Amino acid sequence: MLRLATILLFFLCASACSTTGGAQNLAPPSFTAAEAQATQSNEAAYVSRYLVKEADISLEVESIDTVVSDLKASLERLQGYVDRSEQRNERTIDITAKVPSEKFDTFISAIGKSGIITNKSVRVKDITDQVIDTGARLKSMKALRSRMEALLNKTLDIGQILQIEKEITRLQGEIERIEGRLNSLKKQAAMSEVNISISKKRVLGPLSYIGVGVYWVFEKLFIIE
Template sequence: MKPQIFGAIAYIALAFTGCASAPEMSKMEAPAGMEQNIAQDATESAKEVAAVPEEAVPRVAPQLVKTAEIDLEVESIDAIVTAITDTVKRNQGDVLELQNNKPSNVRDRHRAFLRLRVPQQSLDRVLAEISKLGIPQRQTLSAEDVSNQLVDLDARLRNLRKQEESLLKIMDRSGSVGDVLKVAQELGNIRAQIEQIDAQQKNLRDRVSFSTILVNLETATTTIPRSQPLGGQLGETWDNAVYGVSSLTTGLLKLTLWLLAFSPYWLAIGVAFWLIRKYAKKMMANSRDRHK
């Protein structure tokens, strides 16, 4: 490939300066005397992009990402969780998260949290069905319009694909291995940007197609068990006392077994202590004898 080919790359990059995703190409300088046909192709591509009137850009409907949240006071958490799960599955949705926080104290309220994903067209219907399962305490709905983001991504994607097509045409022409590798590297950068933007588009469209519902559940009242009769309380106390004595006896037996198992070590420690003490007494006696 002749050196003039890089001039064509520079003209292609200048033709798409509105796309911020290919800064490397815009930094290339066009050498003098480039081939006439390559320059003509680049100029025509630039004119085609610039000639698109604003009126030709299609008007898209608002693309909304919706999130709803509802707080319910219910009688039974487990039964309501099952009912909500059935409602979501019946409407082609999914339960993305479930936190069922059962209280350790009977005086605390039972709470649960669910994060749901449902088709946007089923959002109102699912919310209405969930509201009937308990007493709604709070309900909110928020929407984010991502239309401009999608339009911007579409425009950037079209410009990058045009650059990709132009680079493919350049690679079809003959040239040295070094020139082909440089164009291939630039082509790889553009394709990486295309994949990234395509992934962003899919993520936004998925968020538009499926709405999120956050459900907070709480039991209406706490359930405090009734007091047992005197006989039942005394029987329970006796059982607890017997269990305590049994546990203490078992613990003492285990401790005795541990002491027996380590008895050789205790004997060795005792003998060593006795020898040290005897040696210390002997040293003290010798010291007194010297001072006399």
Template sequence: MGGRVGALAVLAALVLAGCSAGGSGGSVAVAPAEGRPDGAGRQAPGVAPEKAGPEKPNTGKAGTEQPNTEKAGPEQQGQAAGVVAANRHLVRTASVDLRASEVGAVLAKAKELALAEGGFPAQENTTRDRGTVTLRVPADRLDAVLTSLSGLPGVEVTRREVRTEDVTDQVVDVEARLANQRASVERVRGLLERAASTSEITQVEAELTKRQGELESLQRRHDSLKGQVALSTLTVAVGTRTAPVAPEEENFLTALRGGWDAVVDAGAWSLVVIGGALPFVVVLGTPLVGYLAWRRRRKSAVTL
């Protein structure tokens, strides 16, 4: 009887722990401001209440002065935008297509630039006349690497694309769920320490294993998002640049060569036509020749 009661108590505690873990993700406890207990708005004894005067227009000078973004210059607006961007979690990716006479040399230089900026080459695929390398570089050095690639001697930029994705909401959500899941795991561990019977220990250990697995999954998701924010992905594709062919000067010899080439081409096409028609001539001509020969012999016999 006592074992059943204990098992029921453990199950009830697990249910309550799960409900508190699931429900705490949607609420945030706000602590009262320090130095302002309940009733802070009351007048202290012996202090006369301040007389309420006529309401004054808000000049914007009381308290912390708010910047006027409408009248701010381009420099101030740029600084404000930089502050806002610094508080966001942004995933930046870029791709650039280049043309050069030496594909291998440009790919090697791209990898050197990534290493110099604190990044590394993640993947490379090279053929005889084309190559692609995927680089991971710090997000704040992506523009510098792109600029350096565009300035390489003998390199032509044919396409450049930069994409930015805001994952701030995802990061905040995963961090909140991580905090709740850690607290849930700790509560289940506390129940495991207080478990008295074998059945209680088994049930609590199974629940602890489940919640630890969910915690590890959330941690991997969090680490993946942080890695994408910290390191940008840059794909560099390099193709071979074909040298322009200089136009040949027209003279008597070039004209003669062009005419001879035309004669050769015409002869070749004539042979192709004859070769294609020859089977039909053989198939259709043989019966016709036999018929004509038969008629000639018949006319000769009638004449005699």
């Protein structure tokens, strides 16, 4: 019994020494590649796809004011908004609209009913992997901060306390930066951007119609079909 008690005391002392030694080694612990991969795989299994949708549309209309008013009303119904509006000249206005991604197609359809689409470009980018990777990195950094805070509570040496607090401050700054990046990615996916260039339709006068007719006659003199 005496020998068993001596062995147990030895291991307790060794454990205490190991804890003290760990306080001196301030190199932050890190997750293994397997742990990081498992975290990402688990998140990928439960997260929906994050898609960034954008569109550039040129629209020719009879009345700019009427169409702008109609588009604003459509955005309000769809819980979107006008992010930017610029009057390029008396005949053209550029509008950047933000609309919830799930209502992107509905808004594009509403634009098509407002006038004649002369140019249209739609882009969809999948940023799911970026969101998952950034989220996994954020989770790792928060866990690392918790470990450092636990280490701080066990340390009595003033020099080591100052070093650990400095490391925690650095980690906090990194966490806030990653949180900002993650929020930005999610906002991009949540709200789609639609750039609309609205131009007033030109109405030909009498002389213009005569000119078109003369051009047609001369064209047929040289080209029948």
